[in-house]
Amino acid sequence: GAGVSQSPSNKVTEKGKDVELRCDPISGHTALYWYRQRLGQGLEFLIYFQGNSAPDKSGLPSDRFSAERTGESVSTLTIQRTQQEDSAVYLCASSERQGGSYEQYFGPGTRLTVT
């Protein structure tokens, strides 16, 4: 079956512009996660969605970052007024449920470069 997909795979944008990153989770997965991976760093949790519950936004680094998810389908991560420090790979993952031993399945990521 299809895995987690993300688009675009690469995005180059000018400082100050807004960007939208898309994630298509595995069908039937109720939990969806966004992470940021800076060069040479581990994964930094940004936000997760679990079903129709309010998302956990505790990892969002600033109010320039926001994310939406419609039901249990596609999610969009939006970064407004991009800064050079936003340059990173943004990874999306989904799992059947949040918590416990449920495995997270990762997409290939979107590499964002802010010039």
Next chain:
Amino acid sequence: AQSVTQLGSHVSVSEGALVLLRCNYSSSVPPYLFWYVQYPNQGLQLLLKYTSAATLVKGINGFEAEFKKSETSFHLTKPSAHMSDAAEYFCAVRGNTPLVFGKGTRLSVIA
């Protein structure tokens, strides 16, 4: 709260040698522990996970890890390294929060 420490940002081994990647965790609740592998320009793939069923966990590609509560460790091992094992490896812990990842260990395999 949970945290993960991976000792050594870069490990280099000879082909056929033992692979040992170290991971120590802290968790205020009984943890679930995971090892993921990331090949260049790809997403993360699960190698194995600890769910309290057994302390020695076997994963894909010949990797295994042992959960040691007394040492708060979950080190990843493979008896004989292969060139295709060269990748970035991440240890992660989940308690009562989403997964918390370590900073990763880059494994190089020398022919």
